[in-house]
Amino acid sequence: MSMQHALFDTAGPRARRRIAIVTVISLVGIVGLFALAYYQFYSSGQLAPSKWRELWQPATIRYLGRALANTGLAALGAAAIGLPLGLLLAVGRLSRSAWFRWPATAVIEAFRAVPVLLIIYIFMFALPQYGINPDVYWKLVIPIGLCAAATLAEVFRAGVLALPRGQGEAAAAVGMTGPQAFRLVIFPQALRVVIPALVAQAVIVVKDTAFGYVVSYSELMQSGRVLVANTGDLIQTYLVITVIYVILNIIISRLAQRLDRVLAAKRGGRKYTALIPGRSAIQ
């Protein structure tokens, strides 16, 4: 029984008529919006075949393919930084010793409260003043990885806290030390709980790689800029690139949802979807 069915009665004849009327009105509204968008494109000449032709050339498609691969490389690089660092921060924040807990908490909260772009700017403009001038790939990937680490730390921590307390107590009862219990009992189970949430976080990382546009690393956005400089077909190129991002991220989100279902079924139906915490992935 879903909320939907609980909220509404089965519609009677009058309610059904009202629903039908509002349905027609909203359909007209939606079609109208699309018609308006079509008209704006048409009247400004942006639908002309010549404006789209360049985008379907094999050379352009190969170029965008390479750009997509670079987006993937940047996302993988950021994940390679964010996952281990995030785990380390989570362990630190869960530690009983204040010497580990406070610094880890401070780092997590700091990187969750500051925009990725600002950290990218530090890598682009501030660190070179000290003679630290890495390749553009790292100027993009390290800041994304650092911010991802802070979010992932909270995901890991939520996973550990979601486990029943009896797990840790049972481990202690059979004589395991704290670190042993964590390594052999808590972590393996927590990991299985958070895997879907970790995959879902990949959407944020992929989105953040679009800052390649700022650091001039030739991923999708930056490659789009190069294409526009050559063809002048601005709105067409960026619309296609935006669609590529949306499709890529929808695939990742679906994968996360499926994993969640499969893993929850293995646990006997207990779902942990609610524990995806942290920064909402607006940027």
Next chain:
Amino acid sequence: MQIILTEYLGTLARGLGTTAVLTAVAFVASVVLGLILATFRISPIPPLRVAGAVYVEIFRNVPLVSLLIVVVYGLPEINLNPGFVPGVIIAMTLVGTAFACETFRTGINAIGAGQVEAARSIGLTFGGIVRDLILPQATRTVIGPTVTLFIGILLSSSLATVVGVRDLTGTVSYINNREALGITTFLVAAVLYAAISLGAAALGARLETRLRVLR
């Protein structure tokens, strides 16, 4: 450090002001439109439900940078010119609305069908259920996620810099271009962002305890 706080205090304040305006307008617009979209998604009108679902699916998965470029540089090509600051706000709101909608929908769904059924069985009307059962509870469960939404919108406002609007991030970048004082300039902005984020989080936590129902 001193020169930032003396010579550039006004510049910094203007940047912070721009960030505040972008964040406030986009946040309020996202909350209002997100509520409307959430109503669409639980309404019995099929086209509105589908439109709401499709909208959320698209705008939750789009990187703000690419949307921003489409809105600010792309729309003028089809004879719609929002200008820079409104363009940034439009792009932020388009994405923020999708996240706000999901925040509210999850809050409503968290109440559980059993309670609604119970209310129906003792004769409450739809309006009564929404007013006396759903809203009071949903407001509480939604405070935390709404603070997260606010922080997300605040951080996303930094993207204004990408299209040349001088918000907080853009301002420290400008000061850095002129003075080259190293990392300090950027840390000033980082501290300001963190102060607003953590301030919002603390405020949300206080509201949550105040509104909590002891069972």
